[in-house]
Amino acid sequence: MFDPLQYEFFVRGLIVATLVGALCGLIGVYIVLRRMAYIGHGLSHAVFGGAVVSYVIDLNFFIGASVWGFLSAMLINLTTRKRSIGADAAIGIITTASFALGIALISRTKTATRSFDAALFGNILGVEQSDMYAIAAVTLATFATVIIGYKYLLFTTFEPDVAGFYGVPTGWIDALFALILAATIVVSIQVLGVTMIASAIVIPPVVARLLTNDFGKMMGLSVLIGAFCGLGGIYLSYFVNAASGATVVLFSAALFVVALAYNTARDRIAVMRGKARLHAGSVIAADDSHIGD
Amino acid sequence: MLHPSPHQYEHHEPVVELQSVTCGYGGVAVVEHADLKIARGDFVGLLGPSGSGKTTLLKSILGAADVYEGDVLVNGRSIKDKRPTIGYVPQLExxxxxxxxxxxxxxxxxxxxxxxxxxxxxxxxxxxxxxxxxxxxxxxxxxxxxxxxxxxxxxxxxxxxxxxxDPSLLLLDEPTSGVDIKTRDEVMHLLDELNHQDITILLTTHEINAVAAHLPWVVCMNGRIVAEGPPSDVFTPEVLKETYNAEIHITEYQGMKLVAESPHYFGRNDRQNHEHETVAGD
Incomplete structure (x- = not known):
């Protein structure tokens, strides 16, 4: 049971996966409630393009990819404001173009292909100490930002137009959110890979939403579920001998199925209890109706 | 439905003043040359067909629509200088x-x-x-x-x-849209109460009989302000035709002017309509 804990690289992987899970779970609440689930998937592809460009022009990966991701997210926001283009179309165009740029650059610099495999599919057990510090720093900064901007983010997510009427600087809030989203995706890529990141952003908040109607509780639950999925998925990957990123996703998906089943059963029980109460009420009413006979 | 007499105002300084405002979005003017003054304690309904600029006018007061010409003043200050504290209620839909x-x-x-x-x-x-x-x-x-x-x-x-x-001005975008009759009555009575507590109210509505006819002051719009005043003065076939681009029948009930809605028109041809119906006021 505790065998894997004797390996330092595995323990590091566990810590990192837990942090990334919590981080994606936190950001994911806003993504899911803004009905932009596809942005996680799209932006990770855009960031991949930025990562390749950073490599080609010999720029630090974190800086290059973060700036690229931020600009992509802002571009998506701006494009979405043009009423004739929906958010899904904007995400599709901008992120795919960015990803294609990355692929085109890789095909010109063939030596880079191997080092980008990790970015595409994730390599949590290859995470270095410096990556861990970057992840911890982004996690701390994101949690601090979300706590400080809690009421603004809540209002902007709930009613973006009306929030502006009430004095919320929605443009700045959107820019700030794009920044922390880009940073989250950049530090998560190494762990989960471009192809798997969307599930870490979407599944924990969706599971949390199935369990609560309260925004604050949903955030707390989503963070816990994200951390649990990261931890549990990586731990499980050791025993099933499967790719770490894929195991985290499958573990999260299994949890979603359980939550969905629980939610469905709870709703059915509530309906049955309601019917039973109604039936009991009508029986009592029928009995009462005989009182004056 | 509402309080039979309108709120008696003690203050006459305008809370909202539109000075020949042309406004819209993305370079397209939706409302042109609108002049309007709303005094403290007023309870005003903006009336007009879809696309007539009711919501755009509300948004120009909120600072959310582009103002191409003229100026919008709230409590005497241009909204360009300072975003006012306004209570805004969006459409529930x-x-x-x-x-x-x-x-x-x-x-x-x-x-x-x-x-x-x-x-x-x-x-x-x-x-x-x-x-x-x-x-x-x-x-x-x-x-x-x-x-x-x-x-x-x-x-x-x-x-x-x-x-x-604690705003002194309340803007509501179709507060009775999509609700049943009981809820509509409940909402309008509540607004009436708030108005009597010295809150100035400006709302948009599509409902002429159920809402606008009961308000002390209505503004008819169709890309511009067609007419304004008490419903008894404003609800004339001429004004409503200019507002809705359609012949609208007016009837009276307990001294209140109401619109006679005519769903039975559907399915008839124009000739039959002309033979059997006349427009009130003709």
């Missing part, structure tokens, strides 16, 4: 009822301008929010999810959010 927020959380959003740099709301702010909810009869539902309320209670929750910052 635009709300995402699946969003995980409680009634209390919705109402507290109205206090967002206070304590800008403090992440949470203070206890006194929470108490103030509950006092407003108490006044509107929804305090007991504070912890409930917004979807779990009735239509009237939902409207009260969004009204409470608008009132919690």
């Amino acid at each position: 635009t709300i995402d009822w699946e969003f995980p927020v409680t009634v209390e959380q919705v109402v507290m959003m109205g206090l967002i301008r206070k304590n800008r740099f403090f992440p949470w709301f203070r206890q006194e702010e929470r108490d103030h929010a509950y006092s407003i909810m108490e006044r509107l009869g929804i305090a007991e539902f504070g912890k409930r999810h917004i979807r779990q309320l009735s239509g009237g209670q939902q409207q009260r929750a969004f009204l409470a959010r608008a009132l919690v910052s």
Whole structure:
């Protein structure tokens, strides 16, 4: 049971996966409630393009990819404001173009292909100490930002137009959110890979939403579920001998199925209890109706 | 339905003043050369067909529509200089009822301008929010999810959010749209009460008989302001034709001018219509 804990690289992987899970779970609440689930998937592809460009022009990966991701997210926001283009179309165009740029650059610099495999599919057990510090720093900064901007983010997510009427600087809030989203995706890529990141952003908040109607509780639950999925998925990957990123996703998906089943059963029980109460009420009413006979 | 006599105003300084305003979005003017003064204590309804610029006019007061010409003044100050504190109630139909927020959380959003740099709301702010909810009869539902309320209670929750910052001006975008008759009556009585507590109200509505006919002052719009005044003066076939681009019949009930809606027109040809119907006032 505790065998894997004797390996330092595995323990590091566990810590990192837990942090990334919590981080994606936190950001994911806003993504899911803004009905932009596809942005996680799209932006990770855009960031991949930025990562390749950073490599080609010999720029630090974190800086290059973060700036690229931020600009992509802002571009998506701006494009979405043009009423004739929906958010899904904007995400599709901008992120795919960015990803294609990355692929085109890789095909010109063939030596880079191997080092980008990790970015595409994730390599949590290859995470270095410096990556861990970057992840911890982004996690701390994101949690601090979300706590400080809690009421603004809540209002902007709930009613973006009306929030502006009430004095919320929605443009700045959107820019700030794009920044922390880009940073989250950049530090998560190494762990989960471009192809798997969307599930870490979407599944924990969706599971949390199935369990609560309260925004604050949903955030707390989503963070816990994200951390649990990261931890549990990586731990499980050791025993099933499967790719770490894929195991985290499958573990999260299994949890979603359980939550969905629980939610469905709870709703059915509530309906049955309601019917039973109604039936009991009508029986009592029928009995009462005989009182004056 | 409402208080039989309009609120008697003691103040006549305009709370809202539109000075030949042309406004719209993305370079396209929706409302042209609108002049309007709303005094403190007024209860005004904006009336007109879809696309006539009612909501755009509201948004120009909120600073959310592009003003191409003229100026919008709230409490004597141009909204270009300072964004005014206005209570705004959106159309209920635009709300995402699946969003995980409680009634209390919705109402507290109205206090967002206070304590800008403090992440949470203070206890006194929470108490103030509950006092407003108490006044509107929804305090007991504070912890409930917004979807779990009735239509009237939902409207009260969004009204409470608008009132919690103590605005002197309340703007409502179709507050009775998509609600049943009982809820509509409930909402209009509540607004009437608030108006009698010295809150100036400006609302948009599509409902001529059920809402506009009961207001002390209406403004008819169709890309511009066609006419304004008490319903008894404004509801004439000429004004309504200019507003709606259609012949509209007027009838009277207990001294109140009402529109005679004619669904039986559907399916008939024009000749039959002309043979059997005449327009009131002809």
